[in-house]
Amino acid sequence: MRRRSVLGYGAAAFGVIGMTxxxxxxxxxxxxxxxxxxxxxxxxxxMEFSLTNHEDRTVGPETLIGSPTIAFFGFTYCPDVCPTTLxxxxxxxxxxxxxxxxxxxxxxxxxxxxxxxxxxxxxVDYFHPAIRGWTGTERQIARAVEGFRATYEKVPTESGGYxxxxxxxxxxxxxxxxxxxxxxxxxxxxxxxxxxxxxxNDEEAEGA
Amino acid sequence: xxxxxxxxxxxxxxxxxxxxxxxxxxGDVVVENAWSRASIGTSRPGAAYMDIRNAGDEDVTxxxxxxxxxxxxxxxxTSTNNQGVSSMSxxxxxxxxxxxTVALAPGGMHAMLMQLxxxxxxxxxxxxxxxxxxxxxxxVEVPIRGIAARGPDD
Ligand SMILES: [Cu+2]
Numbered sequence: 001m002r003r004r005s006v007l008g009y010g011a012a013a014f015g016v017i018g019m020t021x022x023x024x025x026x027x028x029x030x031x032x033x034x035x036x037x038x039x040x041x042x043x044x045x046x047m048e049f050s051l052t053n054h055e056d057r058t059v060g061p062e063t064l065i066g067s068p069t070i071a072f073f074g075f076t077y078c079p080d081v082c083p084t085t086l087x088x089x090x091x092x093x094x095x096x097x098x099x100x101x102x103x104x105x106x107x108x109x110x111x112x113x114x115x116x117x118x119x120x121x122x123x124v125d126y127f128h129p130a131i132r133g134w135t136g137t138e139r140q141i142a143r144a145v146e147g148f149r150a151t152y153e154k155v156p157t158e159s160g161g162y163x164x165x166x167x168x169x170x171x172x173x174x175x176x177x178x179x180x181x182x183x184x185x186x187x188x189x190x191x192x193x194x195x196x197x198x199x200x201n202d203e204e205a206e207g208a
Numbered sequence: 209x210x211x212x213x214x215x216x217x218x219x220x221x222x223x224x225x226x227x228x229x230x231x232x233x234x235g236d237v238v239v240e241n242a243w244s245r246a247s248i249g250t251s252r253p254g255a256a257y258m259d260i261r262n263a264g265d266e267d268v269t270x271x272x273x274x275x276x277x278x279x280x281x282x283x284x285x286t287s288t289n290n291q292g293v294s295s296m297s298x299x300x301x302x303x304x305x306x307x308x309t310v311a312l313a314p315g316g317m318h319a320m321l322m323q324l325x326x327x328x329x330x331x332x333x334x335x336x337x338x339x340x341x342x343x344x345x346x347x348v349e350v351p352i353r354g355i356a357a358r359g360p361d362d
Contacts, residue, residue: 169292
């Protein structure tokens with residue numbers, strides 16, 4: 001591992017974050033699971049929200065019951081985290097080959113203002129064909145985020161625009177809609193793919 | 209020895225564009241593995257990644273970026289907290305000690321390209337100039353990969 005150092009404008013905390021980062025934090029699970037205790041996502045069967053997919057069809061948690069699900073939040077104006085997650089997921093789906101067809105893979109935007117149905121359709125088209133894009137009203141997206149016990153926040157930028165902070169973990173549910181686990185942001189394929197397999201095996205174990 | 213080193217540096221830098229070594233410190237900076245993702249139009253910001261190595265024996269400090277591609281290029285750091293929430297914020301100066309490499313990589317630091325002046329088209333390149341505190345500049349030609357690219361070789 002090469003040594004790297006980062007020094008901000010005297011911001012010691014920044015340096016600490018930077019050092020941790022460049023020590024390869026993304027390979028590490030961090031202090032505990034990304035979900036705080038008690039913040040486990042609801043089963044999909046207990047969530048209530050209604051969104052629109054990138055093909056302009058009404059969708060909701062009930063759409064996902066019957067197949068195992070990979071779901072995550074993001075926004076298409078995100079230059080780093082979201083394309084990385086979408087590309088990582090595309091890579092995992094490639095690793096699953098034909099089994100990828102048995103999965104629901106859903107990218108839910110937290111930025112409905114800019115991520116219209118058309119914007120989502122254009123964007124998901126560049127990634128694995130199994131990936132669906134969901135958008136909707138701000139209220140319905142807030143309900144979806146709440147069901148996943150995820151968070152998001154609109155943050156103004158110095159240029160007068162805004163960006164979104166959001167939960168970057170990927171959520172896995174089995175075919176009955178039960179939460180199985182999360183995959184951390186940028187988790188390597190060799191950890192991510194077995195987790196997805198586990199969500200799929202839960203389905204077979206139940207004989208669904 | 210010095211001339212061999214310089215020749216090596218020039219050779220290593222050539223595939224990525226021409227370095228402009230104005231000063232001893234930043235003149236010894238080598239940029240490798242530069243890449244970026246294509247954009248859809250110009251409304252969304254882009255990001256570029258690379259390894260920036262200080263091959264000299266003096267400290268160097270990166271102070272900023274310049275490119276004709278974007279109205280507002282800036283170093284950003286993505287961080288993810290223990291709740292799994294990711295956020296992105298501008299980085300001030302970046303010091304690179306002799307022999308060290310700073311990696312701009314997905315999930316860490318990136319060259320954030322705000323206010324794109326033209327779309328970033330897959331297969332193309334764009335010039336990106338790194339600005340250093342000693343007044344030196346290093347310009348690299350950054351290849352543009354697909355939107356779903358995961359690294360410089362995608
Ligand atoms: Cu950024």
